[in-house]
Amino acid sequence: MLLHSLNLPVFEFEQATGWQIKPEGACKGEVCIPLRGQSGDTLQVQQLAQDMNLPLVAEASEQCWALGPESIGGRTLTTALAADMTLPDLEGNLFSLSSLRGKKVLIYAWAPY
Numbered sequence: 011m012l013l014h015s016l017n018l019p020v021f022e023f024e025q026a027t028g029w030q031i032k033p034e035g036a037c038k039g040e041v042c043i044p045l046r047g048q049s050g051d052t053l054q055v056q057q058l059a060q061d062m063n064l065p066l067v068a069e070a071s072e073q074c075w076a077l078g079p080e081s082i083g084g085r086t087l088t089t090a091l092a093a094d095m096t097l098p099d100l101e102g103n104l105f106s107l108s109s110l111r112g113k114k115v116l117i118y119a120w121a122p123y
Contacts, residue, residue, distance in 0.1 A: 011076070064078050064080060
């Protein structure tokens with residue numbers, strides 16, 4: 011989820027992630043993760059990310075953070091490097107993703123099914 015503050019209202023976190031904040035911690039189904047130092051209606055994102063082992067990436071110049079999904083069971087990306095691919099652009103010229111290596115890139119994929 012994209013954030014513009016490191017203080018996150020509990021209801022926004024719950025709506026965006028499916029986790030419920032309870033006295034025993036963050037819970038989803040039968041899984042509960044204890045949270046340290048969290049109380050009230052606002053979550054401290056840096057502590058939350060540490061407690062839940064969620065990736066937290068910052069773009070300080072834009073005051074923007076991305077809080078990644080949970081990785082229960084160890085199924086998560088181990089790197090932010092995308093596999094190289096070469097596809098035609100709108101003019102039919104071949105374009106390789108690797109030509110952007112070292113730059114921040116957003117890949118948007120869409121399928122009509």
